Amino acid sequence: MHNIKLKPTQVLVIGFATIILTGGLLLNLPIASQNGESVGFINALFTATSAVCVTGLSVVDTGTYWTVFGKTVILFLIQIGGLGFMTLATMFFIILGKKISLKERLIIQEAFNQSTLAGLVRFSKYVLIVTFAVEGLGALFLSLRFVPQYGLIIGIAYSIFHSVSAFCNAGFDLIGNGKNLMPYVSDPIVSLTVSFLIIIGGIGFSVITDVFTNRKLKKLSLHTKMALLITALLLTIGTVGFMVLEWRNPNTLGNLTLGGKFLSGFFQSVTVRTAGFNTVDFAQMRTASKLLAIILMYIGGSPASTAGGIKTTTLGVILFTIISVIKGKSETELFRKRISRDIVNRAITIAIIGIFLIISVTMVLSITDSQFDFMEILFEVVSAFGTVGLTLGITPLLSALGKTLLIFMMFSGRVGILTIAFALARQQHKYKGNIKYPEGKILVG
Amino acid sequence: MHNIKLKPTQVLVIGFATIILTGGLLLNLPIASQNGESVGFINALFTATSAVCVTGLSVVDTGTYWTVFGKTVILFLIQIGGLGFMTLATMFFIILGKKISLKERLIIQEAFNQSTLAGLVRFSKYVLIVTFAVEGLGALFLSLRFVPQYGLIIGIAYSIFHSVSAFCNAGFDLIGNGKNLMPYVSDPIVSLTVSFLIIIGGIGFSVITDVFTNRKLKKLSLHTKMALLITALLLTIGTVGFMVLEWRNPNTLGNLTLGGKFLSGFFQSVTVRTAGFNTVDFAQMRTASKLLAIILMYIGGSPASTAGGIKTTTLGVILFTIISVIKGKSETELFRKRISRDIVNRAITIAIIGIFLIISVTMVLSITDSQFDFMEILFEVVSAFGTVGLTLGITPLLSALGKTLLIFMMFSGRVGILTIAFALARQQHKYKGNIKYPEGKILVG
Numbered sequence A, B: 001m002h003n004i005k006l007k008p009t010q011v012l013v014i015g016f017a018t019i020i021l022t023g024g025l026l027l028n029l030p031i032a033s034q035n036g037e038s039v040g041f042i043n044a045l046f047t048a049t050s051a052v053c054v055t056g057l058s059v060v061d062t063g064t065y066w067t068v069f070g071k072t073v074i075l076f077l078i079q080i081g082g083l084g085f086m087t088l089a090t091m092f093f094i095i096l097g098k099k100i101s102l103k104e105r106l107i108i109q110e111a112f113n114q115s116t117l118a119g120l121v122r123f124s125k126y127v128l129i130v131t132f133a134v135e136g137l138g139a140l141f142l143s144l145r146f147v148p149q150y151g152l153i154i155g156i157a158y159s160i161f162h163s164v165s166a167f168c169n170a171g172f173d174l175i176g177n178g179k180n181l182m183p184y185v186s187d188p189i190v191s192l193t194v195s196f197l198i199i200i201g202g203i204g205f206s207v208i209t210d211v212f213t214n215r216k217l218k219k220l221s222l223h224t225k226m227a228l229l230i231t232a233l234l235l236t237i238g239t240v241g242f243m244v245l246e247w248r249n250p251n252t253l254g255n256l257t258l259g260g261k262f263l264s265g266f267f268q269s270v271t272v273r274t275a276g277f278n279t280v281d282f283a284q285m286r287t288a289s290k291l292l293a294i295i296l297m298y299i300g301g302s303p304a305s306t307a308g309g310i311k312t313t314t315l316g317v318i319l320f321t322i323i324s325v326i327k328g329k330s331e332t333e334l335f336r337k338r339i340s341r342d343i344v345n346r347a348i349t350i351a352i353i354g355i356f357l358i359i360s361v362t363m364v365l366s367i368t369d370s371q372f373d374f375m376e377i378l379f380e381v382v383s384a385f386g387t388v389g390l391t392l393g394i395t396p397l398l399s400a401l402g403k404t405l406l407i408f409m410m411f412s413g414r415v416g417i418l419t420i421a422f423a424l425a426r427q428q429h430k431y432k433g434n435i436k437y438p439e440g441k442i443l444v445g
């Protein structure tokens, strides 16, 4: 790998792909399945992708289908995916005492979307410490419910598993029979603990570090302010939206108390943005709620986190650009800072390619899997892109081509559209400043 | 109006609204309906909006419901909408020999999206001459089919009506019983004449003038090149797309000859972008084709034309921005010209607000008119926004609130999102260059 000249983005894409492929080969072995027969390569690859990309979509029932070996492989893949394989690589380097080369730093930098090289090793350490601390605290809270319910050993195991799955935004559960967390729809301990684990895991390690280090609002970076603002905005819109739209739906929130409605609205608004747990059945929701879920899944969480989607800050940059245009300003301004044209253009590119991918894949799936509804397919595709893992129930029934396309969507959503685009682009992505063309005019709208 | 200080964009919005309201009041009169009873204000307003915004969506059957008076009002409204009421205003000024003030020029400039004041009167004259010349030629070709079929008088009347309706991208037809142009699915004379009228009407007067004046590709403006490029691209994608997707569908293209398949694929790809005629039933199409139609309706035609949607050049600017980002360039470049940040930002704003409006209205309609399918509602909303006029059949059955929202969508699609936004914005849209904030960094994607 040191002889072939690879771009950092290419190393990243190949690295992720290699881990997924390895996982797929292991899950394809007969010893991974309870029935002693191979699950079939496309199903094995789908499960491995879903785990590494912390999506949670499943073609078979995780709890009953796989053997202990299979479940162990899946858990490993989730852990690698959640922490990011680059953190693990960094950790190995530290443990082995090897000095990290500039090139290796560049790759890590690309993976974490960090804009300075300095302190990347320190940052990776932070990631590990924060991860284990938060997951431990989450497991502690969950054990308050799970230990009385399942006994000491299983209760603790469940607490740890769901805490990790929530923080990594993986959305895998052990409750079984597709019930997910529905039994806990009105339970504040489980609902709120899982919600906060998801939010912290999905807001990005750089934001956590920034808040933890600076503490005062004024000292926070622009990125942190933006991520927090958009996250708060989306949580509010989601909570109010699901509550209002599902208020009288007897199959979802209709029969809950006022507190239960709020708790459930909040939980669904948190989980839909990338985690993929659910305490109500999304298939029973009204069309408007499904549409709201689709939008929130598309946006996803924040960069350099365990989340998928186009990311909160991408949306934020676009929103503030629109506000600037309407106010008649040439530049995107927010919090008394200018946003460079490069960043605005990157944000548009991510958002539009995301929409393009979703529409294209939905179109193909509507042909290859024509027995399903337009809404069912669209929901599934966006869920894969946002690495959410929610489904209206069609995942196990998809065709081989349908599964392959969803594998591609999960991969794009997790690795990032621009990372893939840069990896595929012929030139290195730096500005060739030699030619400066004259300005041309175009009427738009 | 000369005493109150109004922005040009506000005059434009109020002007369009006044014409629609006047039309609505006239159509609301009992003498407009064959049954002697008022059609009801919301239906009258819907019809007036559909006519002025050259959409073609109808809550009642145009051919059988209205009296001669009603039909005359509708025809007038189409004509005003198609030419743009500003052209008419200019024409009146010329006829009356009045000198046009700077402010009036500014309003016209805004209406035609022209970037220089010079020659606006001349431009308006061009618009009228081109309109009548092309419509006359179109009627001549159509009479080759309609005169033998309907006799001399009705044949000529039909030829003129459909030529005007096609050039203005209005999509109204006299064939009756909701058949639209389906009887002519394999007829090259009608299909091709109507197609070319739609294309010329939808490509924008400034492009027509530019091509007509400069003739050579090299001398064409950047705007013209972009509009032609994207139009050609969309027509190709649409034609190939509809042909491939509907090839074996017995309810659409399945039973046609190879030539018929091509003609029909081409016609649908032309009409779906803003005209709203159809020679096959869109309700019978496959989901993937409906989705393709939705995308093409959303994009629409070119600026300063009779088309709706976000416009071809808006899409073009965004596409070239994405290409520049992937190539690692800071600025949007095409045809050896740079595109200013202002134009790129305007393009994003139009595209994103368009998507936002479509999703919001679809969401509300899925509640107020919940008996309809998600696809039926989405199709209808995008059709209104693109002032296309195609429907999967739900227009007459919509609730009053549903109709009101579609009125708003047609208005937005025709007047332009940015025009409305600027009209509503408190400040005048010019850059306040005093404060220059320091640049901030944000991670996107």
Ligand SMILES: [K+]
Residues within 6 Å of the ligand: A054, A055, A056, A169, A170, A171, A274, A275, A276, A387, A388, A389
């Ligand atoms: K997930």
Ligand SMILES: [K+]
Residues within 6 Å of the ligand: B054, B055, B056, B169, B170, B171, B274, B275, B276, B387, B388, B389
């Ligand atoms: K139309």
